[in-house]
């Protein structure tokens with residue numbers, strides 16, 4: 146993984162294990178070379194795992210921890226996506242129930258927290274984490290996660306990690322891991338943070354980066370976007386470290402929230418088509434298995450719904466989703482276009498609101514439209530076909546449109562972005578994102594939004610959406626495109642989401658994990674003049 150990029154130098158704290166004079170520890174070096182670098186720690190391991198007569202006992206194979214470890218190695222060695230690989234590993238190894246839950250929690254928690262953990266490791270060793278052999282470092286991180294963020298007893302956290310290192314890395318490194326972890330175990334996470342993180346008075350961003358395990362540039366970007374100071378930034382970063390709840394969408398005309406509730410889901414807070422699944426495999430719910438319902442973040446549902454609620458005068462039969470793959474929003478838009486917004490809005494009616502309420506009042510769409518879903522990548526366009534059954538789906542470049550200008554009444558452009566709004570979902574992604582991708586993404590975002598406005602007819606509506614709150618991808622893009630084109634006006638997106646509060650100062654709507662429990666999704670609604 147690329148960059149830990151944290152807040153800066155650790156301050157001296159708990160006694161460091163003596164790692165000797167640098168050099169990489171690991172399989173390449175004989176264990177003898179490393180013995181003694183761990184501070185000459187001859188004491189019994191904290192796991193009590195030294196056998197009689199001083200000989201180490203046979204390490205115990207622990208399938209859940211081994212699986213978590215293999216996931217960490219795959220993420221590091223071959224850039225695997227944790228949330229795609231983990232289900233495969235669990236299936237291959239026959240892990241289910243508590244073991245599957247443990248393996249997943251340990252792997253994802255370690256990936257999220259490693260920015261903090263590496264600073265603690267640095268304070269407990271005279272070798273910098275980056276000088277350690279990556280397999281050893283990953284195992285130690287797994288142990289630190291168990292010590293500092295789980296209820297696993299310290300002796301078990303240390304003992305099982307030492308066993309893991311002995312089995313998977315070597316006997317010498319296991320002694321080093323034992324020494325480091327025993328030092329880590331002398332303090333709680335709350336006690337380590339003031340020791341290893343920069344002083345918040347001197348370096349607030351650096352402090353937050355270490356305390357909440359985010360790269361520094363992401364802390365800066367999120368702090369600018371949330372605009373609420375360090376306390377609110379801390380709440381946001383903390384929410385990024387939580388496992389997101391599983392939210393389902395019942396696609397109108399195909400499934401109902403009632404059906405999802407009957408299958409064990411709970412009522413949702415905002416979207417009339419959402420339900421929360423507290424536990425269990427969503428794929429076991431018939432409506433999900435039959436693609437009538439799906440897993441979809443509530444903010445993703447609401448931005449699609451908001452686009453359909455803006456009244457448009459004249460015809461309203463042609464909709465476009467310009468960046469549709471893999472098809473989450475297209476699946477909902479397709480169902481809304483075909484069957485209408487069945488759930489409706491309190492106090493609004495499809496018949497009267499448009500004429501009586503003026504052009505800004507939200508209106509439930511009555512149905513009878515057709516969606517064209519476009520996606521650049523052919524294999525992702527195929528996925529859209531599975532979710533958007535009534536839509537026409539094409540593999541097409543939205544910046545070089547195959548459709549006539551001004552052909553659509555409503556256009557969704559859910560632009561490619563850094564994904565900083567969905568860090569909760571992809572545990573390793575914060576370490577892989579690169580701020581150097583922003584200029585190129587910005588060019589594409591501007592081109593796509595310009596093209597979306599070109600595709601909308603005068604009076605038609607465009608939704609510009611990103612799963613990132615980064616200002617360079619949100620307000621800056623919209624502002625630049627509006628200034629250059631001069632043929633669109635901004636609507637107050639919040640007016641089309643009356644069930645959601647706290648969406649910011651407008652006219653855009655910004656969702657937040659710590660405020661809404663959703664991804665940090667951004668929505669701008671624009672009307673073509």
Ligand SMILES: C[S@@+](CC[C@H](N)C(=O)[O-])C[C@H]1O[C@@H](n2cnc3c(N)ncnc32)[C@H](O)[C@@H]1O
Pocket residue numbers: 445467468469470471472473474475519520521522525541542543544559560561562612
């Ligand atoms: C943020 S994702 C869209 C997610 C999708 N709306 C959903 O809800 O499932 C952005 C998508 O835009 C596609 N894309 C990138 N450049 C594009 C272009 N020039 N034209 C059309 N699609 C493009 C990407 O392949 C990616 O699938």
